[in-house]
Amino acid sequence: MTTTVWLAGVPTHLIRADLLYKRLNGFYAGANIEWMPKSYYADNANTTALDPNCLLNFRLGFEHFASRWSVYVEGRNLFDKRYISTVDVAGTDTAASQILYPGSGRPIRVGVPYDL
Structure with a gap:
């Protein structure tokens, strides 16, 4: 007889999926x-x-391949869901435990990376 044991703090499944549209001129969304x-x-x-x-989440931007720089804007958690992003596993969770950390609200990030 086999017993399945799940590790605390580890989701059974976490699915990530991307859909990205890229143009030859460097634009992507x-x-x-x-x-x-x-x-x-x-x-x-x-x-x-x-x-x-x-x-x-969403991301759009532009990559300039000849000069090695790019610019993007990124939005996460677009529907502003409340969720736990990180867990510190404890033996037993109590009211005094501090093991749950909330995720970001709805952050918008802008970046201008440059490849050296």
């Missing part, structure tokens, strides 16, 4: 989802379960 379809436990005693979540 795309969407991305990060989906955790099942809940999982944050502690070894299985007392605190984290809710499933799905985040929608």
Whole structure:
């Protein structure tokens, strides 16, 4: 008889999918989802379960290949979902435990990377 044991703090499934449109002139745009379809436990005693979540993100930008620079704007968590992004696994979660860390609200990032 085999018993399946799941590690606390590790989701059973985490699915990431990207859809990116790129043009030859360097312009690109795309969407991305990060989906955790099942809940999982944050502690070894299985007392605190984290809710499933799905985040929608986007990114658009321009890459100038000859001069090695690019510019982009990125938005994450477009629907402003509340979710737990990081877990410090504990033996047993209690009211005094500080093991759950919330994810960002709806950050917008702008960047201008340059390849040396």
